[in-house]
Amino acid sequence: MGKRRRAAERKSVGGRNMKVRPGVLGGAAAAVVCGVGAAAFAFSGGSGSDGGGSSVDEKQVATGPPTAAEVRTTARAFLAAWAEGDAARAAALTDDRAAAAKALTSYRKDGHLTKPRLTPGKRSGADVPFKAAATVSYEGKNKPLSYASELTVVRRKSDGKVLVGWRPSVLHPELKRGDRLVTGEAGDPPIKAVDRGGAELTREKYPSLGTVLDGLREKYGKKAGGKAGVELRVVRAGSDAAKKDASEKDTSGSASTKKKNDADSVPDKTLLTLAPGTPGTLKTTFSGSLQSAAEKATAKRKRASVVVVKPSTGEILAAANSTPGGFNTAFQGSIAPGSTMKVISSSLLLEKKLAGVDKKHPCPKYETYGGWKFQNDDKFEIKGGTFRASFARSCNTAFISQAKKLQDDSLTKQAQEVFGLGRDDWSIGVPTFDGAVPVQSDAQMAASLIGQGAVRMNPLNMASVAATVKSGKFKQPYLVSPDLDDRKLATASRTMSGSTASALRELMHYTAVAGTAVEPMSGLGSDMGAKTGSAEVDGQKKPNGWFTAYRGDLASAAVVQEGGHGGDSAGPVVRAMLLAGG
Incomplete structure (x- = not known):
């Protein structure tokens, strides 16, 4: 490689994806302290770059990942321009000049963040973590802000230039596409x-x-x-x-x-x-004791979420996730519910006289429908058994065998009209996902009956299902009383018959005393019922474990993603809720 080429490499800059690191404390002086490892470098002027990186030989475009020297040079140049308040120059050192310029300008103008001090940490490949410290100044009020972020350096394929891969979270780890930092009078009072x-x-x-x-x-x-x-x-x-x-x-x-x-x-x-x-002051329906129990129960497991509701009223008593501060899977998750969906499917079969609690019902090892071959867990079968036995053992083929007798929209209508799901009309007081049971055909429709295919739920939805069974009527869950803002709660267009509700309670109770839910429900009395579930997910070694149950005037549902069988993973979480509620 010639001198001209090496010089070009020393001047080149580039970028790619970035990762977020936790915030840390720091000062607020107007400077950039750039370094990798123990070394630190102060900048007082520009990088000397024209924003496009180095000139590139028109006949030979550099390829491959950026070198260590290119990563260091690019990171230093970008952070220096940012710290000096030169948004245009900093943006030109990224692979999305327009978006970066807008965000960097907003950082100062809308966020009122001044005197940034940016200190790089130890480089890891193309990733450069850094600490940021700035002063937030607004109408005579000043406070320091410190946090940590990270940038990634990549080589642009079109011309070989090395640039910072632009992502909003480079500026602050909480920022996603379209978000902004804004300082001023809060839009919403505390x-x-x-x-x-x-x-x-x-x-x-x-x-x-x-x-x-x-x-x-x-x-x-x-x-x-x-x-x-x-x-x-x-x-x-x-x-x-x-x-x-x-x-x-x-x-x-x-x-x-x-x-x-x-x-x-x-x-x-x-x-x-x-x-x-x-x-x-805002009064909610939460129970402090149940919420504490929910926090403890989910904290013991990875990727666990749980919700507790009161069947007689629909009030939400607790909701927790094992990753506090992350996505609220308990209310907003959209996950296949596995065999807990069989509660809804059973209500459909019971109403259409395609099943009866103690009527004979097929549960073969395999059942084929729509070109798909379905089987039971461990390929078990029940010879000469009843629907009660099939429900308690969570026999998949017992439901698949009835698919040919149903319309494509039968399950969708049942979920919407009786259980209030999948209509996007719940108004609990905070954002929710209200379940989805889309109309399917052939094998996908059959898969929906056992909670696979395109069916999607979360613990709030499935706690509501158990609550509907217990009370006999859908009552939309809520967290803040509708009396506060006169909002209208969702209602079901029809109520299941008393005989259907009674049959469902009998099936869920039998599952809790003699089926797959025995261990989690042991010793919880007579007024209770449950259903286990597990949902296969592509790319996961273990299925998601589900459990939904009621006891007295409490109903709860939990999911433990990649937890395996629902009775073993999600069951203990729900048990803790039912015990805590008395």
Whole structure:
């Protein structure tokens, strides 16, 4: 390689994907301290780059991953330009100049973040972690902000240039596409959420409620009577604050007002409070004791989520995830429910007289429908058995054998009309996914009967299913009383017959005392019932474990992703809830 080529490499810059690291504390001086390992370098001027990286030999484009020297040079140049407030130069050192320039400008203009100090850590391949410390300044109020992030350096295929792979989270780990950092008077006043007994609910005491409390503030901050403070917050793409801002800027009046899908909704998040507001008190249906039990039960397992509801009213008593602060799978998850779906499928077969609790019912090792060959766990069969036995053993073929007698939309209608699922009309007080049972045909329709195929649920949905069986009627779960905002709760268009509800309770009770749910339900009395489930997922070594049950006026459901059999993984989580509720 010649001198000209080596010189070009020393000047080249580049980028790719990035990863997020936890925040750390730091100072707020206006400087960049760049280094890899123990070395540190201070920058006082520009990088000397024209933003396009090095000039490239028109006949020979560099290929392959960036070298260690290229990664260091690129990271230093980008961080230096950012720290110096030169958004255009920093953006030119990325693979998405327009998006980076907009975000870097907003960082200073909307976020009011000044005097950034950026300190790289030890490089790992093309990834360069760094610590960021800046001062948030707004109307005479100043506070330091510190956090950690990471950038990744890549080589652009088209011309071989080495650039920072642009992602919004390079600026701050909480940022996703379309999000912004905004400092100013909070759009929503703070709230003091309390449980049904009046005790305050905080994310410090109940870590799983972090996103729930953010969502409650977003929806009820103004209604609860509080006064907004001054904050630095992440304004999410599509949030009410973002829509309001877009509407104010759009003089044509064409700002989109389309409702955001609740399953994907993430509330705005406060990162720093410059001036505290006055919180308004918001009463929820949560039970502090049950929430504590839910936090403990999910913390013992990886990727566990649980919900508890009160069948007689629909009130949500607890909800927790084993990854506090992460995605709220308990309310917003969209996962195949496995054999817990057989509760709904059984109600359909019972109503259509295709099954009876103590009527003979086939449970062969295999059943073929729509070109697919279905089998039971461990290929078991029940010879001369009843539907009661098939339900308690969770026999797949007992349900697949009835698929030919059903219409393509039979299960969809049953889920929507009797159990209130899959209509996207629940309004519990925070964003939810309300289940999905799409119309399917042939093998996919048959798979839906056993909770596979395109059927999707979460613990809130399946806790509601158990609650509907217990009470005999669907009552939409809710977290905040509709009396507060006069919202209308969802209702079912029809109620299952008393005989069907009684048969379902008998099936679930038998499963709890003589079937797959015996161990988790042992010693819980006579007024109870349960259903286990496991759902195969492509790429997973173990299926997702499910469990839904009721006891007295409590209904609960849990999922443990990659947990294996539901009775072994999710069952103990639900058991803990039913015991904690008395």
